[in-house]
Amino acid sequence: MANNVLLKTDFNELKLFRRGKVRDVYDLGDKLLIVSTDRISCFDVVLPCGIPDKGRVLTSISAFWFNFIKDIISHHLISCDTNSYPKILEKYNPDLTGRSMLVLKTKPLPVECVVRGYLSGSGWKEYKERQSICGVNLPKGLKESDKLPEPIFTPTTKADVGHDQGINQKAVEELVGFDTARELKNKSLEIYKLASDYALKKGIIIADTKFEFGIFNGQMIIIDEVLTPDSSRFWPEDEYNPGASQPSFDKQFVRDYLETLDWNKTPPAPDLPQEIIEKTRAKYLDAYYKLTGKKL
Numbered sequence: 001m002a003n004n005v006l007l008k009t010d011f012n013e014l015k016l017f018r019r020g021k022v023r024d025v026y027d028l029g030d031k032l033l034i035v036s037t038d039r040i041s042c043f044d045v046v047l048p049c050g051i052p053d054k055g056r057v058l059t060s061i062s063a064f065w066f067n068f069i070k071d072i073i074s075h076h077l078i079s080c081d082t083n084s085y086p087k088i089l090e091k092y093n094p095d096l097t098g099r100s101m102l103v104l105k106t107k108p109l110p111v112e113c114v115v116r117g118y119l120s121g122s123g124w125k126e127y128k129e130r131q132s133i134c135g136v137n138l139p140k141g142l143k144e145s146d147k148l149p150e151p152i153f154t155p156t157t158k159a160d161v162g163h164d165q166g167i168n169q170k171a172v173e174e175l176v177g178f179d180t181a182r183e184l185k186n187k188s189l190e191i192y193k194l195a196s197d198y199a200l201k202k203g204i205i206i207a208d209t210k211f212e213f214g215i216f217n218g219q220m221i222i223i224d225e226v227l228t229p230d231s232s233r234f235w236p237e238d239e240y241n242p243g244a245s246q247p248s249f250d251k252q253f254v255r256d257y258l259e260t261l262d263w264n265k266t267p268p269a270p271d272l273p274q275e276i277i278e279k280t281r282a283k284y285l286d287a288y289y290k291l292t293g294k295k296l
Helices: 054-068 087-096 121-130 169-176 178-201 252-259 274-292
Strands: 015-019 023-027 031-036 039-042 045-050 077-079 100-104 113-118 147-153 204-216 219-223 232-236
Touching (some): 031 054, 031 087, 039 252, 054 077, 054 100, 113 178, 169 178, 178 204, 204 274, 252 274
Antiparallel strands (some): 077 100, 113 147, 204 219, 204 232
C-alpha cells in the first residue's frame, strides 16, 4: 500500500483562491488550478489523517466523467496533464501529477444540484417526516434505499460553513432566474440518468449525486468535481438490499466507523485506525477500476 499522503499544499508563489475540505484551489488569472489532496472530511469536519491515493482517484474519476458527458454539457476542465501546464507550475509537479486539474475560471451559480435516484441519507430522513423531499412528493410506503420511481431533482443552497439547506424549484428560480433554474434541473437529471445507466452496467449504483455549474462566456457549464465517491453515493449493485443503509464505495464507510465512537462530531476529529484507512483506500480504488477498467 502507498503510505504517502498529501494533506496540504503550500505553493507560495501562487495566489490561494480557496482551501476547501479536500481541495486546494489556486488563482492563475483567467484559470484555476485545483489540487485534490488526500484529506477526508466527515460530518463537516476534516480528519487529521488522509487516505492514500484519494486525491488521485477523485481527479481521475472526474476527468473520466467530464469526457463521458461532454455531449450533454460543456465542462471547465482544460487539462490534467502537468506537461501542458503553465511554466510557473513546473516546480510543483511532484504534488500535482495525477491529482490536479487546470480549469476555466467561471462565475459559479449559487445552487448545489442534487439528483436522487434512491431514497437515502438526508432524503430518507425528510421522506419519513413529510413523504416528500425538497417539495417533491413521493409515494407512500417506500423503504430506506428503495429505488425511486424516477430520479428527482432536490437542490440545496451552497453553505460556506455547515450544512447546505434543501430548497424547492421555486427558490432556485428566485436565485438564478426561471430559464437558468429549468436548465439546471434538466441538465442535472440528464447527466444523472446517462451516468447511472452506465455505472449500473459496471456494477455500481449511483444512489445520488450533486453537481455544480458556472457561467463562462455567457454559457452554463459544469464545474467542480463530478460523479466522484465524494460527491455521490456509490453502492455495489451485487450487494443491494433495500430496507436499510447500503454498503458503499464512498466515505460512508468512515462515517459508519466514526458513529461507533464517543465523538461529538466537532473538531478535533479522531484519527482513523490503519485498518479503516486501508479499507477506505481500497474502496476508492475499486470504484475507479469498476467505472473505468483502469488502475491508477
